[in-house]
Amino acid sequence: MADTATAAPTTASPAARKGARGGGSLWRYVLIRFLLIFPTIFILVTTVFLMMRVTGDPITAALGGQLTPAQLEERIEAAGYNRPLIIQYLEYLGQIFRGDFGTTLDGQPVVGVLLRYGGATLELAFYALIVAFIVGIPLGMLAAALRDRWGDAVLRVFAILCYATPVFFAGLVLKLVFSVWLGVLPSSGRASPRVELQIGRIDNPTGIYTIDAIRTGNPAYIVDVLQHAIMPGIALGLLTAGVFLRLVRTNVIGTLAMPYIDAARSRGVSEYRLVRTHAYKPALIPIITVIGLQIAMLLGGAVLTETTFEWMGLGFQLSEYLKARDYVAVQGIVALLAVIVALTNFIVDIIAAFIDPRVRY
Amino acid sequence: MTLPRTLRSRAAAIALPTVGLLALAGCASGDNGGNGGGDAGGDNTILVGTTDAVTHLDPAGSYDNGSLTLQTQVFPYLVNTAENSTEVVPDLAETAEFTAPNEYTVTLPEGLKWANGNDLTSSDVKFTFDRQLAIADPNGPSSLLFNLESVEAPDETTVVFHLKSENDQTFPMVLTSFPGAIVDEETFAADAVTPDEDIVEANAFGGPYSITDYTFNELVELTPNENYQGLHEPAANDGVIINYYAESSNLKLAVQKGEVDVAYRSLSASDVADLAGDDNLAVHEGPGGEIRYIVFNFNTQPYGASTDEADPAKALAVRQAAASLLDREALSEDVYDGTYTPLYSYVPQGFAGAIEPLKEMYGDGEGGPSAEKAAEILEAAGVETPVPLALQYSPDHYGPSSADEYAMIEQQLEADGLFDVTLAGTEWVQYSDDRVNDVYPAYQLGWFPDYSDADNYLTPFFLTENFLVNHYADQEVNDLILQQAATPDPAEREALIEQIQTLVAEDLSTLPYLQGAQVAVSAADVEGIVLDASFKLRMASITR
Numbered sequence: 001m002a003d004t005a006t007a008a009p010t011t012a013s014p015a016a017r018k019g020a021r022g023g024g025s026l027w028r029y030v031l032i033r034f035l036l037i038f039p040t041i042f043i044l045v046t047t048v049f050l051m052m053r054v055t056g057d058p059i060t061a062a063l064g065g066q067l068t069p070a071q072l073e074e075r076i077e078a079a080g081y082n083r084p085l086i087i088q089y090l091e092y093l094g095q096i097f098r099g100d101f102g103t104t105l106d107g108q109p110v111v112g113v114l115l116r117y118g119g120a121t122l123e124l125a126f127y128a129l130i131v132a133f134i135v136g137i138p139l140g141m142l143a144a145a146l147r148d149r150w151g152d153a154v155l156r157v158f159a160i161l162c163y164a165t166p167v168f169f170a171g172l173v174l175k176l177v178f179s180v181w182l183g184v185l186p187s188s189g190r191a192s193p194r195v196e197l198q199i200g201r202i203d204n205p206t207g208i209y210t211i212d213a214i215r216t217g218n219p220a221y222i223v224d225v226l227q228h229a230i231m232p233g234i235a236l237g238l239l240t241a242g243v244f245l246r247l248v249r250t251n252v253i254g255t256l257a258m259p260y261i262d263a264a265r266s267r268g269v270s271e272y273r274l275v276r277t278h279a280y281k282p283a284l285i286p287i288i289t290v291i292g293l294q295i296a297m298l299l300g301g302a303v304l305t306e307t308t309f310e311w312m313g314l315g316f317q318l319s320e321y322l323k324a325r326d327y328v329a330v331q332g333i334v335a336l337l338a339v340i341v342a343l344t345n346f347i348v349d350i351i352a353a354f355i356d357p358r359v360r361y
Numbered sequence: 362m363t364l365p366r367t368l369r370s371r372a373a374a375i376a377l378p379t380v381g382l383l384a385l386a387g388c389a390s391g392d393n394g395g396n397g398g399g400d401a402g403g404d405n406t407i408l409v410g411t412t413d414a415v416t417h418l419d420p421a422g423s424y425d426n427g428s429l430t431l432q433t434q435v436f437p438y439l440v441n442t443a444e445n446s447t448e449v450v451p452d453l454a455e456t457a458e459f460t461a462p463n464e465y466t467v468t469l470p471e472g473l474k475w476a477n478g479n480d481l482t483s484s485d486v487k488f489t490f491d492r493q494l495a496i497a498d499p500n501g502p503s504s505l506l507f508n509l510e511s512v513e514a515p516d517e518t519t520v521v522f523h524l525k526s527e528n529d530q531t532f533p534m535v536l537t538s539f540p541g542a543i544v545d546e547e548t549f550a551a552d553a554v555t556p557d558e559d560i561v562e563a564n565a566f567g568g569p570y571s572i573t574d575y576t577f578n579e580l581v582e583l584t585p586n587e588n589y590q591g592l593h594e595p596a597a598n599d600g601v602i603i604n605y606y607a608e609s610s611n612l613k614l615a616v617q618k619g620e621v622d623v624a625y626r627s628l629s630a631s632d633v634a635d636l637a638g639d640d641n642l643a644v645h646e647g648p649g650g651e652i653r654y655i656v657f658n659f660n661t662q663p664y665g666a667s668t669d670e671a672d673p674a675k676a677l678a679v680r681q682a683a684a685s686l687l688d689r690e691a692l693s694e695d696v697y698d699g700t701y702t703p704l705y706s707y708v709p710q711g712f713a714g715a716i717e718p719l720k721e722m723y724g725d726g727e728g729g730p731s732a733e734k735a736a737e738i739l740e741a742a743g744v745e746t747p748v749p750l751a752l753q754y755s756p757d758h759y760g761p762s763s764a765d766e767y768a769m770i771e772q773q774l775e776a777d778g779l780f781d782v783t784l785a786g787t788e789w790v791q792y793s794d795d796r797v798n799d800v801y802p803a804y805q806l807g808w809f810p811d812y813s814d815a816d817n818y819l820t821p822f823f824l825t826e827n828f829l830v831n832h833y834a835d836q837e838v839n840d841l842i843l844q845q846a847a848t849p850d851p852a853e854r855e856a857l858i859e860q861i862q863t864l865v866a867e868d869l870s871t872l873p874y875l876q877g878a879q880v881a882v883s884a885a886d887v888e889g890i891v892l893d894a895s896f897k898l899r900m901a902s903i904t905r
Contacts, residue, residue, distance in 0.1 A: 194602065
C-alpha cells in the first residue's frame with residue numbers, strides 16, 4: 001500500500017479535490033513557477049561559468065602550445081580574460097540577458113550553433129521518447145498485471161538494465177548486432193550522404209531530417225532517414241523506457257489496489273476494462289511530470305548517443321568542442337541547454353498543474 | 362475472454378512497432394544503406410570517408426592534412442609532382458624555372474578561367490602570395506614562404522617570384538604544398554581569411570573539381586570543373602562526396618558496409634589489419650612521409666650540458682646506446698601491425714637522397730637491436746649502468762597507440778639492465794610548452810612533411826636555430842644543410858643530403874624509429890587510387 005502514496009491522482013475524493021483547489025489558484029502556481037525559473041537559470045549559469053574557469057582562461061586551454069606566449073597574451077587580452085573574474089562574470093551575465101551565449105573559437109555564435117544543430121537533437125529526443133513510450137508503458141502495464149510473478153521480475157530487471165546501462169554501451173551493442181553482424185541498419189550518421197545532400201537542398205530545410213525527407217516527397221529518403229534513426233532512438237530511448245516501465249508498474253499496481261477499483265470490480269467490470277480504463281489513464285499522469293526530468297537526462301544522454309552514432313546534433317557538437325578545448329563554446333552550449341531544461345520543466349509543470357488539480361503551491 | 366483481449370492488445374502494442382522497425386531494417390538490407398535514396402548523385406560518383414577535419418577552405422588559414430586534401434581537389438597549383446614521382450613539373454603553369462639565382466619565373470597558358478567564369482591570370486597568382494604574406498595567419502602556412510621577397514606580374518601570363526636567398530631548390534616544392542594553392546582575387550579578401558561559405562558561394566575554384574554542396578566537416582560534394590586545365594587528367598568520375606567522420610571506428614564500419622567507397626585517413630592499424638582480410642575490400646598503401654622519433658635534449662639528458670655530471674662524450678654514449686637497443690621491427694609489427702615501418706634514417710625512404718645510416722651504425726648492424734653493442738658503447742665511455750632516463754610521450758597527440766609504443770620502448774631500453782626508464786605521459790597542450798622549456802630530457806615527437814623534399818626533414822631539425830630547441834648545434838651540419846638547399850645539381854644535392862644524414866646519425870640529436878605508410882581502404886571494384894610521395898589523394902582519378 002505504500003506505493004499508493006505516489007499514485008492514483010484521481011483517487012482523491014471530490015471534497016479533497018475541492019480542498020486542493022482551495023489551497024492555491026492555478027494562476028498563482030503558474031506565476032510562482034515562472035518566477036522560480038530565474039533563480040534556477042541564475043544558479044545554473046553561474047555554476048557553469050565558475051566550473052569552466054577552474055581550468056584557467058579558455059584561450060590558453062584551447063591554443064596553449066600552438067601559439068607563442070606573446071600571441072597567447074595578445075588573444076587573452078583581446079578577449080578580456082585577463083580582467084578580474086568578477087568583471088568577466090558580470091559581463092557574462094549581461095550577455096546572457098541579451099541572449100548572447102558567446103562565440104566559439106571558430107567564430108560562430110553559440111545561438112547559431114543551437115539553431116543549426118538543435119533540430120537534430122530535438123529529432124533524436126523525439127524518437128527516444130517514442131521508444132520510451134512504446135517500450136516503457138506497455139511493459140510497465142504488463143509488469144503490473146503480472147505482479148510478483150516471474151514475468152514481473154524479468155521486466156523489473158529489464159527496466160533496471162535499461163537505465164543502468166551506459167547509453168554509449170547500449171549504442172555499441174546495437175551497432176554490433178544490427179550493423180556489423182546482421183548488416184541491416186546503417187552504422188552512423190543521420191542519413192546516407194546522397195540522401196543528406198538531397199534533403200539539404202529543399203527550400204528552408206528545418207534541420208529535422210524526418211520532416212525534410214517527408215517534404216521531398218521521396219519515400220526512399222524517408223525510409224533512409226528512419227533507418228538511421230532506429231538505433232540512436234533505441235539507445236537513448238531505453239534509458240527513459242526503464243524509468244517509465246517502473247513508474248507505470250508502480251502506479252498501476254497502486255491504482256488497482258484503490259477502493260474505487262474494488263468497487264468497480266464488485267460491480268462486475270472486467271479486468272481488462274479495469275486496467276485499460278480505470279487504472280491505466282490515472283497511472284500515466286505522473287509520467288508527464290517525469291518527462292520534465294527526463295528531458296535533462298535525454299539531453300545528457302544525447303551527447304553520448306550522438307557521439308556514438310555520429311548524429312550531428314548539439315550533443316555531438318558539445319563533444320567536439322570539448323575535444324577542441326573550446327570552453328567558450330562548451331560554456332555557451334551548456335548554459336543554453338540549462339536554460340532549455342529549465343523552460344521545459346516549467347512547461348511540463350504547468351501542463352501537470354492543468355491536468356492534476358492537486359499540483360498547487 | 363477478457364484475458365485474450367488484453368493479451369492481444371498488449372501484444373499489438375509491442376508487435377506493431379517491432380514489425381515496423383524490422384520492415385525498415387529490411388528495406389536497408391537490400392543496399393546496406395550505401396545508396397540511400399538512390400537517385401542522388403551519378404552512378405560513378407565516388408563516396409570518400411575521412412576523419413581528417415578541415416580547418417579552413419581558404420589556403421591562407423589552414424595548415425593541416427584535412428584542409429589540404431580538400432584544397433588539392435578544388436584549387437589550382439602552378440607546379441606539382443606527377444603521379445609516383447617527386448620531380449616538380451608544371452601543373453597550371455606552362456613553364457616554371459629559375460631564370461636567375463633568386464628569380465623563379467612561371468608562365469601561364471592564355472585563356473585560363475575559374476569555375477565561376479572569372480579570368481585566371483598572373484594577377485591572381487600575385488594576389489595569392491601577397492595575401493599569404495599579408496595575412497600571415499598563425500594557423501596558416503605563410504611561414505613556408507620565408508624565402509619569398511616579392512611577387513611580380515609583368516603581364517597577364519607571367520609571374521616572377523623574387524627570392525631572398527639564391528638557388529633555393531626547395532621553393533618549387535613549397536609551391537606544390539600548402540601555400541601554393543592559387544585563389545581568385547575577385548572572391549578572396551586581401552588581408553583576412555575568407556569564410557568557407559563565401560568561397561563556395563562564389564564558386565571560386567580552379568582545380569579538377571568545384572564544390573557544389575558544403576556542410577563544414579560533415580559533407581562536401583565535388584563536381585567536375587569543366588574549366589580545369591592542369592597536369593592531371595580531368596575527373597574520371599561523375600563527382601565525389603566527402604563524408605567526414607569523427608571516429609575512425611565509424612569510418613571503418615562505413616567502408617566495411619559499403620556506405621563509403623573509399624576510407625582515407627585515418628584508420629587505426631588494427632582496423633586496417635582487420636579490413637585487409639575482407640574480400641570485398643582492397644587496401645591501398647603508399648610511401649608515408651610521417652615519421653616518429655625520440656628527441657634528446659642536449660642540456661637535460663643524462664650527462665647533458667646543464668646537469669651536474671655534464672660530459673658530452675658520455676651523453677653521446679647514452680644516445681648511441683639507446684639507438685642500439687631499439688627494436689624497430691617489434692614496434693612496427695606489435696604496435697602498428699606493419700602500418701608503420703622501421704625507419705633507420707632522418708630522411709624517410711622514398712625521397713631522393715634517403716639512406717639508412719642508423720642501420721649499420723647501431724644495434725646488430727642489420728637493423729636489429731644489440732644489447733652487447735649498447736653495453737660496449739656505455740662501458741667505453743665510462744657510463745655507469747643502469748642509466749636513469751626520463752622519457753616523455755604525449756598520449757593524445759599521436760594516436761591511441763602512443764601508450765603501447767612507449768611502453769614497448771621502455772621495455773626495450775630496460776630489458777638488459779642498461780637503462781632505468783621513468784616513463785610519463787603529458788597532454789599535448791602542456792607537453793608542447795614543456796618540451797621547449799627543457800623539461801623533458803628525452804621525448805616523443807612526430808613529423809608530417811610540409812612538402813615532398815628531403816630538405817623538410819633536415820632544415821627544421823638540425824640547423825642551429827631549429828624548432829626542436831634541444832640545444833643541438835653543429836656548424837658543419839648547419840652549413841651543409843644551407844648548401845644543399847641552394848645546390849641546383851640534383852646529384853650533387855643528393856650527395857650532400859646523404860652526408861648530412863651520416864653526420865646527424867653520429868650525433869643522434871634525434872633518434873628516428875618509425876615511418877608511417879599512407880593507407881586507403883576501398884571497395885574491391887574501386888580503381889585509380891594513387892598514394893605516392895606527394896602525400897595527396899587526388900580524387901579525380903578514382904573510379905568504380
